[in-house]
Amino acid sequence: MSLMSANDIITRWSILDRISHFMNLLGVLIAIVSGLPQLNLIIFGFDLGGQFRWITDFIGGEGIRRILHRYIVTGLIGSAFTLHVLSFGLRKQKSHIIFTWKDLKDLIAYYEHKFFKKSKPSLGFHVPGEKLLYWIALVCLFLLGLTGIMMWMRSMFIEYNLLRLLHRIAFIILSVFVLLHFILNIVLPEQLTALKAMFIHGKVSREWIKQHHPKTFEEEQVISISRRRTLKLFLWIIPAAGLSYLFSELLQKPQYKIGEIIVEPAKVMAGKPFTIFVEVTNTGYREDAFSIQLFIDGEFVAERKVTLLDGETRLLNFKATLNDKGQHIIEVNGISKLIEVVEAPPPIEKEIAEKFKKLLAEAYDFIPVIKDGKIAYYEIYDDGGMLIAYGFYERVYAPTDRLTVTGIIDLNYKIKMIDIEKLKPDIHVLNEKILEPEFENQFIGLMIEEVKLSPEGKIDAVSGATISSSQIVETIRKVLGEIQSSS
Numbered sequence: 001m002s003l004m005s006a007n008d009i010i011t012r013w014s015i016l017d018r019i020s021h022f023m024n025l026l027g028v029l030i031a032i033v034s035g036l037p038q039l040n041l042i043i044f045g046f047d048l049g050g051q052f053r054w055i056t057d058f059i060g061g062e063g064i065r066r067i068l069h070r071y072i073v074t075g076l077i078g079s080a081f082t083l084h085v086l087s088f089g090l091r092k093q094k095s096h097i098i099f100t101w102k103d104l105k106d107l108i109a110y111y112e113h114k115f116f117k118k119s120k121p122s123l124g125f126h127v128p129g130e131k132l133l134y135w136i137a138l139v140c141l142f143l144l145g146l147t148g149i150m151m152w153m154r155s156m157f158i159e160y161n162l163l164r165l166l167h168r169i170a171f172i173i174l175s176v177f178v179l180l181h182f183i184l185n186i187v188l189p190e191q192l193t194a195l196k197a198m199f200i201h202g203k204v205s206r207e208w209i210k211q212h213h214p215k216t217f218e219e220e221q222v223i224s225i226s227r228r229r230t231l232k233l234f235l236w237i238i239p240a241a242g243l244s245y246l247f248s249e250l251l252q253k254p255q256y257k258i259g260e261i262i263v264e265p266a267k268v269m270a271g272k273p274f275t276i277f278v279e280v281t282n283t284g285y286r287e288d289a290f291s292i293q294l295f296i297d298g299e300f301v302a303e304r305k306v307t308l309l310d311g312e313t314r315l316l317n318f319k320a321t322l323n324d325k326g327q328h329i330i331e332v333n334g335i336s337k338l339i340e341v342v343e344a345p346p347p348i349e350k351e352i353a354e355k356f357k358k359l360l361a362e363a364y365d366f367i368p369v370i371k372d373g374k375i376a377y378y379e380i381y382d383d384g385g386m387l388i389a390y391g392f393y394e395r396v397y398a399p400t401d402r403l404t405v406t407g408i409i410d411l412n413y414k415i416k417m418i419d420i421e422k423l424k425p426d427i428h429v430l431n432e433k434i435l436e437p438e439f440e441n442q443f444i445g446l447m448i449e450e451v452k453l454s455p456e457g458k459i460d461a462v463s464g465a466t467i468s469s470s471q472i473v474e475t476i477r478k479v480l481g482e483i484q485s486s487s
C-alpha cells in the first residue's frame with residue numbers, strides 16, 4: 001500500500017457497508033444454526049431436519065435457541081438493514097444495484113469466462129452474481145423476518161403452517177445462495193482482494209478495479225444534491241423506528257394467563273382429597289418463570305413456580321382437602337371458582353377395599369354409589385382425588401354355588417379385572433374352575449354387549465357349572481348396566 005500513491009487506493013466499501021454486511025452475515029449464520037433444529041424437511045423419506053435436533057441441547061436448550069433465533073437474529077439483521085439504508089442514503093455515487101437483463105447475460109458470461117475460458121465480460125462496480133444475491137437476500141430476509149415475527153408474536157393473520165412453509169422456503173433459497181456466495185468467494189482467486197476490502201479495510205487498488213470492474217468509473221456518476229437525495233438521507237429512520245417499536249414490544253416482561261380452574265372430583269367430599277387443575281399460559285415473547293399461588297377462602301394454601309417457553313401452556317395441579325361442608329372459594333392468581341363441599345358417604349368395608357387394591361394398585365379411595373338404598377358400585381379414586389375406575393363387589397347365589405365377584409371397570413366401561421371367590425373359604429363349589437383365571441380372564445377387556453355366554457357372547461361356561469357361570473355373567477352385566485347408566 002505504502003508504495004502506491006493515495007490516488008491509487010480507492011474506498012470500495014464504507015465502514016457502514018462493512019458493518020452492515022458483517023452483522024447480516026452473523027445474523028444469517030446464527031439464524032441457520034438456531035433454525036435448523038426446527039427444520040421440518042423430509043427428502044425422499046430421509047428426515048433431513050431430524051439430523052439437527054441435537055443442536056438445541058448443544059446450545060443450551062429450547063429457551064436459549066429461541067432467544068438466539070428470534071431476538072439476536074432480528075436484532076442483527078434488523079440493525080444491519082437499518083445501517084445499509086443509512087449507508088445507501090449517505091452514498092454520493094449511484095449504486096447500480098438493480099439487476100438488469102444485461103446483468104443476467106453478464107452473469108452467464110462471467111462464469112463461462114471463469115470455468116470455460118470464454119471472453120471476460122466488462123463488469124461495473126458489482127459482480128452480477130452479487131447483485132442477484134443482494135435481491136434474493138433482500139426478499140428472503142424480508143420474508144423470513146415477516147413470517148418469523150408473525151409466528152413469534154402469534155399474530156396469525158395467515159395460517160401457522162403456511163407461515164412456517166414460507167419461512168422454510170425462504171430459508172432454503174437464502175441458504176443455497178449464501179453458501180454459493182461463500183464458496184465462490186473462497187475459490188475465485190481475485191475475490192481475495194474483495195474479501196479483504198469487505199472484512200478488513202474497505203479499500204482496493206485502482207488497478208484491481210480496472211482489471212475486474214472496469215466499468216466502475218463510467219458508472220460512478222455523482223448524485224447531485226436534490227430533494228430525492230435528501231429524502232434518501234432520512235430513509236433509515238423507517239427501519240430504525242420499526243425495529244425500536246418491535247423491540248419495545250418484544251422486550252416487555254412476559255405476562256401469563258390463567259385459564260380455567262378445574263376441580264376433580266367435581267363433587268368434593270368433606271375430608272377427602274381433591275385436585276385443583278389450572279392452565280397457565282406464557283403470553284409473552286420469551287421463556288420466563290411465573291409464581292402461581294393457590295388461596296382457599298382467602299387463605300394462602302400453596303405456591304408453584306413454573307418456567308414456560310413463550311406461547312407454552314401447562315396444566316398445573318394442587319392437592320387439597322376441605323373438612324367443612326358448604327361453599328368455598330378457590331382462587332389462583334386472581335381467578336376464582338366457587339365449589340360445594342358435600343357430606344362424605346359412609347366409608348367402604350375394609351375387606352372390600354383390600355380386594356379392590358389387590359386388583360388395582362393405584363386405588364386409594366372408594367366412594368359408594370347408592371341406588372335404591374343399596375350400594376350399586378364404587379367410584380375408585382387415586383390419592384390425588386382423580387376418578388380412575390369403578391369397582392363392584394357382588395355376592396352370587398347359584399343353586400350349587402355361593403360365590404363373590406369383585407370387579408374393576410375402567411372409565412370407558414371396559415372390564416379391567418375380575419376375581420371370583422367362594423363366599424366363604426370353607427364352602428364347596430361344584431367346579432373349582434369357576435374360581436380360576438381361565439374363566440375370570442375371559443371377561444377382561446369386554447364391554448356389556450359382549451358379556452354373555454357363548455355362542456351369543458364371549459364367555460364359555462365352566463363345564464358342569466353352567467348355571468353358576470350364567471349367574472356370574474348376569475351379575476356382571478347388571479352392574480355394568482348400572483355404572484353406564486348413572487356415571
Ligand code: HEM
Nearest residue numbers: 031032035036038039040074144145148149151152168171
Ligand atoms: C429475521 C428474523 C427471524 C425470526 C423472528 C424467525 C423466527 C422463527 C420462528 C418463530 C420459527 C418457528 C420455529 C420456532 O419456534 O423457533 C422459525 C423457524 C425457522 N427459521 Fe426462522 N426466523 C427468523 C429468521 C430466520 C433466518 C434468517 C433463517 C435462516 C436463514 C431462519 C431459519 C429458520 C428455520 C430453518 C426454521 C425451521 C423452519 C421449519 O422447517 O419449520 N429464520 N423461525
